[in-house]
Structures are given as structure tokens and as C-alpha cells.
Amino acid sequence: MATIGVLGLQGAFREHIQSIEACGHDAVLIKKVEQLEAVNGLVLPGGESTTMRRLIDRYGFFDALVQFGQAGKPIFGTCAGLILLASQIENDDDNHLGLMDMTVARNAFGRQKQSFEAPLEIKGVADDFEAVFIRAPYVLDVHHDTEVLATYGDKIVAAKQGHYLATAFHPELTDDHRLMAYFIDMVEQSKLASV
Numbered sequence: 001m002a003t004i005g006v007l008g009l010q011g012a013f014r015e016h017i018q019s020i021e022a023c024g025h026d027a028v029l030i031k032k033v034e035q036l037e038a039v040n041g042l043v044l045p046g047g048e049s050t051t052m053r054r055l056i057d058r059y060g061f062f063d064a065l066v067q068f069g070q071a072g073k074p075i076f077g078t079c080a081g082l083i084l085l086a087s088q089i090e091n092d093d094d095n096h097l098g099l100m101d102m103t104v105a106r107n108a109f110g111r112q113k114q115s116f117e118a119p120l121e122i123k124g125v126a127d128d129f130e131a132v133f134i135r136a137p138y139v140l141d142v143h144h145d146t147e148v149l150a151t152y153g154d155k156i157v158a159a160k161q162g163h164y165l166a167t168a169f170h171p172e173l174t175d176d177h178r179l180m181a182y183f184i185d186m187v188e189q190s191k192l193a194s195v
Contacts, residue, residue: 005039011047041187044081
């Protein structure tokens with residue numbers, strides 16, 4: 001059985017833990033770098049991307065997270081996690097982890113009061129997923145082999161590149177665990193391939 005870590009520095013990590021456990025898998029709240037060695041996949045939760053990056057730097061996670069991804073271990077970024085994964089951020093010369101080939105716009109759907117829910121068709125996951133958008137970013141453009149999984153209007157809100165998965169919305173804030181199950185399947189496939 002796969003063990004999934006959730007980065008526990010800031011953001012909606014408890015809800016992700018509950019979603020992983022609802023899928024019948026073990027979840028580990030990651031607060032120390034050495035804990036990464038014990039997990040097969042990692043969730044970067046929603047929160048505030050700039051604050052999360054400061055905490056990643058303060059607690060020495062940056063290189064470890066990049067190495068985790070480059071070693072082929074799956075990473076799932078939701079909302080702020082999507083921004084952390086992106087290779088480019090609109091109007092910003094700096095990216096964060098830079099692992100996933102896409103350009104993102106932060107807070108692109110507006111501020112907290114513009115938060116909303118919308119049904120989405122997510123390729124390979126669901127044709128009726130109720131997505132929760134809170135100060136959500138979106139993907140402006142995907143590059144190389146990054147695949148668009150879902151759009152809202154003409155905006156890209158879910159994407160996948162190899163062992164990286166990212167959503168602009170918060171799947172953990174609903175009782176629908178199909179997207180987490182999809183990620184866990186990615187982790188299990190990766191674990192089998194590395195044996």
C-alpha cells in the first residue's frame with residue numbers, strides 16, 4: 001500500500017490527510033525533511049504560496065522537495081501547491097520549485113469574496129466533479145508534455161505532467177475523493193515501476 005505525505009507547513013493539510021485516509025491509504029503529515037524518505041508520494045496543499053515558500057526555505061525543504069520530484073516520486077499540488085510546482089509565474093521573475101512545465105497566474109479568479117464552486121469534467125477522473133475555487137490561480141499555458149485535464153470556461157484549472165498533478169481548486173474541501181484516488185493510483189504505479 002502506498003504511503004502519501006502531505007506537506008504540513010501551512011494551508012489545508014488536515015483535509016488532505018482525511019481525503020487520503022478516506023481512500024484507504026496511510027497519510028503522513030510532513031513537518032521535517034527526513035520524513036520525505038518514508039513516503040511514496042506528496043501533496044502540496046492549498047494555502048498562501050508566498051508564505052509556504054518562506055517556510056519551505058526556513059525549514060530547509062527546498063532542495064529536498066526538488067530532489068523528491070526529480071527522483072520520479074509523484075507530487076500533487078492544489079491551489080497554492082499548483083503555484084509552487086509551476087516553471088513560470090505571470091509577472092514574477094522567480095518561480096518556486098519549477099518542476100512542472102506551465103505558466104500560472106496567481107489569484108487569477110479574484111480575491112476571497114470571488115470564491116465559487118463549479119462542476120468540472122476532469123479527464124480520466126470524473127465528468128461531474130464539484131470544484132471549490134478560493135482565491136484560485138489558473139494555468140495560462142502548458143509547455144512540452146504537460147497535459148490539460150480540466151478547464152473552467154477557457155481557463156486551465158487542472159494539469160498533469162508525468163508524475164506531477166496540479167489543480168487550481170481545492171478537491172480536499174469536498175466529500176468527493178475521486179481526484180485523490182487518481183493521484184494515489186499515480187503513486188502506486190510509480191511505486192511498482194521503481195521495484
